[in-house]
Amino acid sequence: MAKAIGEVIIDIEKCKGCDLCVDACPTETLALSGKINHKGYHYAIRIEGDCNGCAACAIICPEAIITVYRKIVKSEKVVA
Amino acid sequence: MNQNTTADIQEHTVDESICSSENLVYTKPQTLTDDPMHYCPGCGHGTAHKILMEVVDELGLQSQTIGIAPVGCSVFAYHYLNVDMQEAAHGRACAVATGVKRMMPDKYVFTYQGDGDLAAIGTAETIHAANRGENFLVVFINNGIYGMTSGQMAPTTLPGMFSTTSPYGRDVETMGYPLKIADLLALLPGVAYVTRQAVHTPANVRKAKKAMKNAFEYQKKKLGLCLVEIVTNCPSNWKMEPLESNQFVNDKMIPFYQLGDIKKPEVK
Numbered sequence: 338m339a340k341a342i343g344e345v346i347i348d349i350e351k352c353k354g355c356d357l358c359v360d361a362c363p364t365e366t367l368a369l370s371g372k373i374n375h376k377g378y379h380y381a382i383r384i385e386g387d388c389n390g391c392a393a394c395a396i397i398c399p400e401a402i403i404t405v406y407r408k409i410v411k412s413e414k415v416v417a
Numbered sequence: 418m419n420q421n422t423t424a425d426i427q428e429h430t431v432d433e434s435i436c437s438s439e440n441l442v443y444t445k446p447q448t449l450t451d452d453p454m455h456y457c458p459g460c461g462h463g464t465a466h467k468i469l470m471e472v473v474d475e476l477g478l479q480s481q482t483i484g485i486a487p488v489g490c491s492v493f494a495y496h497y498l499n500v501d502m503q504e505a506a507h508g509r510a511c512a513v514a515t516g517v518k519r520m521m522p523d524k525y526v527f528t529y530q531g532d533g534d535l536a537a538i539g540t541a542e543t544i545h546a547a548n549r550g551e552n553f554l555v556v557f558i559n560n561g562i563y564g565m566t567s568g569q570m571a572p573t574t575l576p577g578m579f580s581t582t583s584p585y586g587r588d589v590e591t592m593g594y595p596l597k598i599a600d601l602l603a604l605l606p607g608v609a610y611v612t613r614q615a616v617h618t619p620a621n622v623r624k625a626k627k628a629m630k631n632a633f634e635y636q637k638k639k640l641g642l643c644l645v646e647i648v649t650n651c652p653s654n655w656k657m658e659p660l661e662s663n664q665f666v667n668d669k670m671i672p673f674y675q676l677g678d679i680k681k682p683e684v685k
């Protein structure tokens with residue numbers, strides 16, 4: 338079985354905290370931070386979770402500030 | 418602004434080994450400048466800019482594309498769209514695009530216009546450019562309201578929808594019916610392609626981008642005017658949170674402004 342592991346990089350200073358990426362993420366990997374950026378917005382952050390690099394967050398982001406990477410790793414066979 | 422924040426959230430540490438160019442699946446298009454956009458949080462203008470520039474990037478047309486910016490919230494589109502841009506007076510983008518395209522017929526020309534710009538003050542310019550079958554793309558951002566001037570009723574405002582000039586909701590008896598200008602333009606023989614799309618979900622963003630790409634391809638074949646309408650939100654003037662405004666797009670705007678191709682050319 339191959340598994341996709343994703344990684345997202347968010348340009349937090351340009352984030353306006355609109356929440357669209359958090360809502361779009363199928364794996365609940367994103368959240369809005371309790372901290373604010375220099376413009377005063379609660380910016381989006383990646384939290385622990387199984388990001389699979391689907392890029393839904395980046396595609397919905399109106400500011401185009403999310404970069405997504407995806408690596409396919411072959412996991413070892415699990416003996417049942 | 419948002420209540421869904423957590424103070425003591427467990428932030429993830431980036432695994433640098435995954436972040437290499439061969440694993441890259443999405444990054445900002447090169448043709449979008451690095452300037453932070455002035456749009457309100459969650460506004461669809463940013464999304465529409467982004468996919469338009471992704472198409473220009475993917476087709477390798479940055480040096481061959483000329484855009485016409487409107488008056489409205491996207492009046493500063495030329496700060497973000499890193500192609501040759503010309504500003505037009507309110508509503509006159511299609512007239513300016515006509516001149517540009519006729520002088521430089523091999524360039525790819527687009528206008529980017531709101532519903533106040535295209536369907537109210539610019540109705541004449543839009544209809545006549547369409548009727549002449551001018552060969553450019555019109556990106557029409559329909560958010561059902563005048564965004565920039567703080568939320569007056571537009572021709573596209575839904576029946577019963579609130580705005581500063583219809584504070585009790587749009588009464589069609591006295592204020593007229595919402596104008597489906599895309600459907601009207603599709604009747605004209607000079608018009609090659611009319612499609613209505615949205616950008617409120619990732620799947621819709623993908624489809625809207627495909628529509629813009631189609632329009633560039635039809636422009637190359639000089640088939641006539643192409644119009645890509647984007648049904649979108651205006652969270653600030655609708656007085657909604659961004660997610661709530663996208664829900665309104667889904668529940669109220671799209672049932673009225675139904676998505677899909679209204680007219681498609683036969684391409685050999």
Ligand SMILES: Cc1ncc(C[n+]2csc(CCOP(=O)(O)OP(=O)(O)O)c2C)c(N)n1
Nearest residue numbers: 488489490507531532533534562563564565
């Ligand atoms: C000739 C002229 N008339 C009126 C205005 C005022 N004005 C500026 S933007 C605008 C409406 C913009 O609405 P829309 O095209 O829907 O764009 P949005 O701001 O919603 O993106 C109006 C009426 C103007 N700038 N110029």
Ligand code: SF4
Nearest residue numbers: 362388389391392394
């Ligand atoms: S890439 Fe997909 S799974 Fe990963 S954070 Fe973005 S939306 Fe979630």
Ligand code: SF4
Nearest residue numbers: 457460490564651652
């Ligand atoms: S006023 Fe409305 S259309 Fe204008 S930037 Fe804000 S949300 Fe977008």
